[in-house]
Amino acid sequence: MAGGSQLIDEISGTLKRASTQALDISFNELLDMAAADPPELNITPDYQRLFRWSEGQRSRFIESLIIEMPIPSIFVIEEDDGRYQLIDGLQRISSYLHFRGGLDAPHLDPPVAKGQRLVLSDCDIVDGLNGKSFDDLPASLQIRLKRAFIRVEVVRKGTDPHFKYHMFKRLNTGGEGLSEQQIRNCAIRMLSSEFPDFIVRMSEEESFGVCTEALTQARVLSAVDQELVLRFFALKNRRNRFKHEVSDFLTEYMEDIADPDRPERFDYRLEEHIFRKTFEILKNTLAEKSFAFRNKAGTALAAGFSMYHFEAVAIGLLSVIDKLDPASVQQMDLLRETLLAIKLDADFVRMTQGGGKNSPGPLNDRIGFVEQRLLHAFP
Secondary structure, three states, X not given: OHHHHHHHHHXXXXXXXXXXXXXXXXXXXXXHHHHOOOOOXXXXXXXXXXXXXXXXXHHHHHHHHHOOOOOOOEEEEEOOOOOEEEEEOHXXXXXXXXXXXXXXXXXXXXXXXXXXXXXXXXXXXXXXXXXXXXXXXXXXXXXXXXXXXXXXXXXXXXXXXXXXXXXXXHHHOOOOOOOHHHHHHHHHOOXXXXXXXXXXXXXXXXXXXXXXXXXXXXHHHOOHHHHHHHHHHHHHHHHHHOOOOXXXXXXXXXXXXXXXXXXXXXXXXXXXXXXXXXXXXXXXXXXXXXXXXXXXXXXXEOOOOOHHHHXXXXXXXXXXXXXXXXXXXXXXXXXXXXXXXXHHOHHHHHHOOOOOOOXXXXXXXXXXXXXXXXXXXXX
């Protein structure tokens, strides 16, 4: 049948874009590769932050290696210079690095620095391993660990970037502790690193940090701050194409900006200027309460962070951004009063409380409410 022939041709074409190889590599070799300068096993900083296993989980993995239990493969991408970039297997590799003193993970609680060795705990098969570090093990067990191997699936250099991108998403979606933004940050790098790097850099802007100070450390570790930056640009530039699923909307926008095969234009210099000015203005007005909601008494702003307020205020402010000077005390005073009045307004409270407001109608209503008030204050 013609349709079947076309399907076979399409599948064959996809297979030609992928070149893979399976290798068995010892953990000691992986340790050496990660410790090389520059590293031969590359764990990018964004991806490294995803390491979340507890000390008990790390310990039980080491226990599995010692008693020679089978373990799943890891996946790497071969870069142009021959180095490997890890795309799946972070929890396992990092656990081994910690046991051997080769892990640098300042984001953990407690943080781990290179040279610190994991002390085994919560091992539930060989209780005698608990309380021991690598140096405490008999030489025979140290050698066994060094020689323990793992199957490494290598996506060879020259493989189509889109194949790498979709492979990363398939492997990591629903994985251990990965947020949607963390997956975006790492997966999009398979296409291009420019836009993910830009998103990270904007999330580190001082004024943005002040305005989003109410985010918990857990949310920051899950890259919610970076998702806010992405949300700002996606709504600024493509709000008319938002339908319902916020996650898909953000992912598609990030893909379109990063993918060199797509025509989406992004003026990095101009967009950075607008972003900086927006959050400099908010820092000079409501600062850490820029995205706070009204307190129960209805008289002031409570501590906290509201995504609905972020969308409404940050995007609504763009309607008058060209009329505002962050250094003008008079303008900033008027804007502070206007924004406070908006947030305390009962109609705005109804627009920004409760669930079910992630559709185009409610989104445009709350942004439009802010725009109307700001345009009246700054005609």
